Amino acid sequence: MKWILFFGALIGPSICGRGKFFGDQVFRINVRNGDEISKLNELMKSDNLKLNFWKSPCSLGHPVDVLVPAVSLQPVEFFLKSQGLDYSVTIEDLQALLDKEDEEMQYNKEQERSSNNFNYGAYHSLEAIYQEMDSIAGDFPDLASRVKIGHSFENRPMYVLKFSTGKGSQRPAIWLNAGIHSREWISQATAMWTARKIVSDYGKDPAITSILEKMDIFLLPVANPDGYVHTHTENRLWRKTRSLHPGSPCIGVDPNRNWNASFAGKGASGNPCSEVYHGPHANSEVEVKSVVDFIQQHGDFKCFIDLHSYSQLLMYPYAYTAKEAPDADELDEVARRAAEALASLSGTQYRVGSSATTVYQASGSSVDWAYDNGIKYAFTFELRDTGHYGFLLPADQIIPTAEETWLGLKTIMEHVRDHLY
Amino acid sequence: MQPLPQALPAPGPGGPRPAAPLLALLLLLALRGSAAAPAGSEGPQGSAAAPEGPQDSAWQRDSELPHGLLQRAARAALHFFNFRAGSPSALRGLAAVQQGRAWINSKKECQVDLEFTTEHYNPEEGEERLGKCSAQVFFKNEKPRPTINVTCTRFMEKSKRQQEDYLLYKHMKQLKDPLDVISIPDSHGHIDPSLRPIWDLAFLGSSYVMWEKTTQFLHYYMAQLSSVKQWKTDEDAIDFDYTVLLHEFSTQEIIPCRIHLVWHPSKPLKVKYHCQGPQAPEEASGIEEGSAAAPTTGLTNY
Numbered sequence: 001m002k003w004i005l006f007f008g009a010l011i012g013p014s015i016c017g018r019g020k021f022f023g024d025q026v027f028r029i030n031v032r033n034g035d036e037i038s039k040l041n042e043l044m045k046s047d048n049l050k051l052n053f054w055k056s057p058c059s060l061g062h063p064v065d066v067l068v069p070a071v072s073l074q075p076v077e078f079f080l081k082s083q084g085l086d087y088s089v090t091i092e093d094l095q096a097l098l099d100k101e102d103e104e105m106q107y108n109k110e111q112e113r114s115s116n117n118f119n120y121g122a123y124h125s126l127e128a129i130y131q132e133m134d135s136i137a138g139d140f141p142d143l144a145s146r147v148k149i150g151h152s153f154e155n156r157p158m159y160v161l162k163f164s165t166g167k168g169s170q171r172p173a174i175w176l177n178a179g180i181h182s183r184e185w186i187s188q189a190t191a192m193w194t195a196r197k198i199v200s201d202y203g204k205d206p207a208i209t210s211i212l213e214k215m216d217i218f219l220l221p222v223a224n225p226d227g228y229v230h231t232h233t234e235n236r237l238w239r240k241t242r243s244l245h246p247g248s249p250c251i252g253v254d255p256n257r258n259w260n261a262s263f264a265g266k267g268a269s270g271n272p273c274s275e276v277y278h279g280p281h282a283n284s285e286v287e288v289k290s291v292v293d294f295i296q297q298h299g300d301f302k303c304f305i306d307l308h309s310y311s312q313l314l315m316y317p318y319a320y321t322a323k324e325a326p327d328a329d330e331l332d333e334v335a336r337r338a339a340e341a342l343a344s345l346s347g348t349q350y351r352v353g354s355s356a357t358t359v360y361q362a363s364g365s366s367v368d369w370a371y372d373n374g375i376k377y378a379f380t381f382e383l384r385d386t387g388h389y390g391f392l393l394p395a396d397q398i399i400p401t402a403e404e405t406w407l408g409l410k411t412i413m414e415h416v417r418d419h420l421y
Numbered sequence: 422m423q424p425l426p427q428a429l430p431a432p433g434p435g436g437p438r439p440a441a442p443l444l445a446l447l448l449l450l451a452l453r454g455s456a457a458a459p460a461g462s463e464g465p466q467g468s469a470a471a472p473e474g475p476q477d478s479a480w481q482r483d484s485e486l487p488h489g490l491l492q493r494a495a496r497a498a499l500h501f502f503n504f505r506a507g508s509p510s511a512l513r514g515l516a517a518v519q520q521g522r523a524w525i526n527s528k529k530e531c532q533v534d535l536e537f538t539t540e541h542y543n544p545e546e547g548e549e550r551l552g553k554c555s556a557q558v559f560f561k562n563e564k565p566r567p568t569i570n571v572t573c574t575r576f577m578e579k580s581k582r583q584q585e586d587y588l589l590y591k592h593m594k595q596l597k598d599p600l601d602v603i604s605i606p607d608s609h610g611h612i613d614p615s616l617r618p619i620w621d622l623a624f625l626g627s628s629y630v631m632w633e634k635t636t637q638f639l640h641y642y643m644a645q646l647s648s649v650k651q652w653k654t655d656e657d658a659i660d661f662d663y664t665v666l667l668h669e670f671s672t673q674e675i676i677p678c679r680i681h682l683v684w685h686p687s688k689p690l691k692v693k694y695h696c697q698g699p700q701a702p703e704e705a706s707g708i709e710e711g712s713a714a715a716p717t718t719g720l721t722n723y
Contacts, residue, residue: 096615275673394610
């Protein structure tokens with residue numbers, strides 16, 4: 001069979017660099033008689049085709065599996081066809097299969113749910129997040145506690161982590177808000193990493209230690225629990241709450257248009273089916289009301305930061321109007337320094353400005369409400385990326401995003417610490 | 422006339438802003454001198470001639486120049502550029518807007534002249550090359566399909582690009598029928614490396630759609646490839662019928678679009694599409710309403 005060698009020699013340009021088995025296929029050959037066995041044995045002998053017989057052609061009734069490298073596909077197919085051998089392709093791309101398995105294993109590892117195994121570089125269910133919050137509080141009982149501030153429309157608890165060295169006495173406080181729009185998964189994930197970072201670095205990093213000597217930090221990683229669960233179970237791109245409205249088939253209110261700051265003004269919609277539906281009235285959403293009530297009862301918040309994605313922006317009030325906020329100059333200066341600190345880690349560029357002039361006008365936002373209620377240091381982060389993956393940011397960017405964002409957050413918190421009013 | 426200096430951040434890893442606003446000015450003047458799309462043409466360049474700008478007294482300089490407008494114009498120009506290039510291995514993403522200016526006329530039509538940098542959509546290991554583009558984008562009053570003139574510095578040698586496209590094409594022809602693949606990327610943002618070419622090809626087709634839908638108030642990102650209806654490779658070209666979810670700024674809506682494209686590395690790209698309209702009528706808020714365009718065929722002669 002000279003021409004096996006001939007065709008074998010016609011090895012075309014290889015497609016290299018993407019995994020050892022890229023483009024390789026597995027053929028299953030049905031051997032029906034002794035003659036076919038000998039033909040296959042010929043094939044086996046040809047070294048330069050680099051075939052890998054997973055099962056040898058030894059007996060009738062047992063199909064033969066052979067791994068054929070991409071470069072040998074043509075000569076092998078030609079041989080099999082011309083010799084009248086009965087075969088089928090059982091694996092059309094071995095590398096793809098291996099990659100998929102790797103992915104699944106990775107995914108399964110990330111699903112492990114004991115507190116020692118919460119992988120901060122992965123996305124998690126609401127349950128897993130709540131459990132980890134509990135673990136953090138359990139691991140650092142003198143510093144952190146998990147506080148229930150209310151419940152969602154579908155009656156899920158709203159949990160906040162409180163970081164305090166004040167031993168019961170109330171201090172001026174910072175509010176870190178995350179996950180108000182459920183599809184922005186990098187927000188909840190960054191919040192969880194930040195929670196762990198705060199407890200780990202207290203007593204070691206001078207910045208966070210001095211901040212916590214003077215102030216308390218409240219962190220709400222999932223401001224919209226119902227929406228978050230919905231993104232896991234039904235619709236990955238769900239944004240709003242899951243509240244029902246009599247008279248409309250559409251569900252949910254945009255929780256970041258529902259605050260009492262120029263409520264129902266420009267940049268929000270009165271249509272229940274819209275992604276920016278402001279709701280029937282301000283604070284109609286129990287998720288929003290829970291936060292409003294808590295902050296108002298506390299009475300001494302100095303800073304409110306809301307984490308969103310995507311676009312890589314760091315913004316300050318106002319969103320509901322293009323007019324300058326009274327503290328715009330100071331807020332702009334702080335935001336610029338925070339963006340620089342953020343960029344210093346990996347070069348990630350954020351644009352800085354007031355919300356209305358940087359993106360678009362939007363009424364009823366959390367940050368505007370905070371600002372108009374005496375919380376001067378009010379900022380919105382739009383985290384990575386700038387649109388390539390958008391909401392579906394790959395999990396391997398969680399830790400880099402959280403690490404750089406931390407530098408920005410610290411810059412702001414340090415400024416607040418040094419400018420308490 | 423000097424370009425309006427914008428408080429824009431440094432252009433990223435490419436280094437300091439290139440010298441000479443003068444150079445930019447000369448380039449823009451040269452661009453304006455070159456032919457705009459002929460009126461009434463149905464090709465990818467749109468149907469209206471771009472106005473002259475400052476020479477025409479009906480135009481007023483838009484001194485407010487919301488940064489969002491420059492970004493939208495840059496993205497529209499890039500979508501158009503990517504579509505016209507028809508090359509899934511040479512797709513470009515927006516790096517940074519460097520400078521721009523806008524004019525508005527009494528009919529509320531808006532022309533934007535701008536310069537921006539681009540990066541390789543699929544950068545190789547350690548690749549940080551930046552490309553540069555100049556564009557004129559003309560928005561009709563709240564109507565989509567802006568007229569675009571765009572020139573970009575060459576990113577990749579033509580022969581290399583053709584080679585990469587051909588390799589992609591060969592790989593795609595060998596792919597197992599991905600009809601059972603749902604959602605690229607998956608919820609965790611993961612794209613199986615062997616399926617990456619499908620994403621790139623989907624993005625190429627979506628670029629046409631996103632360009633056509635962009636207005637001065639609305640722009641788009643491709644959020645997810647949500648299903649593959651057909652993937653035919655037995656003929657000469659790749660025949661790809663799929664649905665993408667587009668993310669619409671600033672309404673925040675997710676728009677499903679059914680796209681059908683036919684691609685072969687050395688032939689013009691053919692795209693047909695149909696996007697779903699909004700679920701229910703919008704309130705009067707300046708957002709474009711109504712059912713999507715009838716299926717449109719676009720051809721490129723690149």
